[in-house]
Amino acid sequence: MTNKNTEETMKLLVDLVSIPSPSGNTNEVISYVEKYLAELKVETRRNRKGGLIATLDGKDSSQHRMLTAHVDTLGAMVKEIKSNGRLKIDLIGGFKFNSIEGEYCQIETSTGKKFTGTILMHQTSVHVYKDAGKAERNQENIEVRIDEKVHNAQEVRALGIEVGDFVSFDPRVEVTPSGFIKSRHLDDKASVAILLQLMKQLKEENIQLPYTTHFLISNNEEIGYGGNSNITPETVEYLAVDMGAMGDGQSTDEYTVSICVKDASGPYHYALRKNLVRLAEENNIEYKLDIYPFYGSDASAAIRSGHDIVHGLIGPGIDSSHAFERTHESSIENTAKLLYHYVQSNLVI
Structure with a gap:
């Protein structure tokens, strides 16, 4: 990921947090994302819940991946x-x-x-x-x-x-000269911005992914069921991209990508976690492993709803979650790099 890509992601993030989108009233921000992807000529469709699903065809269409980030907020x-x-x-x-x-x-x-x-x-x-x-x-x-x-x-x-x-x-968004972005609703619009920029980069570099990959921009995560449907029968791996939680006893910080090993729903898939760590180490990506004690994701919602998938969770480290949040451009960049290499990697099973 280049500095230019990170700068574009930060600008996109400012736009996203500036659009009001509390859970239950997300049409305006979904329309923004829909238009952004249409300009990239990425195929999208809305589900009945109002979320948006973008699809990039892969070399193997018999096995699929799904990545999610949620655009709904508190x-x-x-x-x-x-x-x-x-x-x-x-x-x-x-x-x-x-x-x-x-x-x-x-x-x-x-x-x-x-x-x-x-x-x-x-x-x-x-x-x-x-x-x-x-x-x-x-x-x-x-x-x-x-x-x-x-x-x-x-x-x-x-x-x-x-x-x-x-x-x-009011998000009160501000990007500082030192590279921080502070705003409400970085959870999870930071991840949405990263996924949108990832799709743009893949299109610009004309990269065909190894597997057909779906990107779900979910709109009900904050109330517990944003990403538990519209998972194709061919989907093998499901990766939620959401904030890394910071605080006492946590290893997550504002500068690295956080790889969650366990949250309130239980452990995430061990083989997928190890693959993410391997990709980070092979590509000089700064990361932290962490447990989030009072947390659930779209991936854990998908598991609870009965889908037979491998599930994982990564994201940028966000300080003061569900309040006046802050992260740094380096955390955005490290998360983006890991995702870039992940979507081009082999499935773990």
Whole structure:
């Protein structure tokens, strides 16, 4: 992978995180990916769940590979319109209320109107509320302050806002001169950008893969079932490309590709893991092996749904997952290099 390819991936990533796509409302970002691949003349189709499947024909069409990355993100829905003109929200995905306190957001109505707002504690003002710092960050206390002149629920409904409208969070994306990208939703739009750039590179270099390979851009991973369907009967290997989780006791960092050996679903396929390590070492790719204790992927969802496949999980290392995330261009590059060599390698069984 050249510096030019990495720069293009970073630019693509900025575009992707800037498109709101909480689980359940992903059509806009799927359309963006669809258009990107159409310009590369890559065959795609949508599944009934709204995800996108791209296919590159290989020399062997009797055995297939599938790679996945998910474009859906954490988000929220309007749960209640309060009498003070503010909104209670219900969370979409596994994160905590404290991670979105103070965040700018967007409310999209069922008719497509969009309104901005801020997610705040009801007891925010220290000049009014003695317990401003101690009150629990939960659904009862967190609310959305809409940037419109509203004083009650009736005025909010007059705008077209209703229970069930989607709430997305401002990504606050920034690429630093030192090569970091910090933003919400790097999980898993970093991996989506890497897969899109991989397909572009394969097309530009006119590489025919050894096996027909499908790329599933899934849209329900954050709620547990993004990649458990549309797996062809010929599929032998299934590799999820998702974030590497960082924290105390973890080996994953922001500079290498993380190869997951086990998560909450159990161990990933041993032979596939060893093949990924071999490819990394043979091609001077920096990697870390790791276990993610509170984690599941599209690959583990596929196994749970009964598919007879070899499954694996790799991805760039992401700091502060499900909050204000950050990674470095070197982690993007190492992940991309491993995938480039993986899709050209032999199956493990």
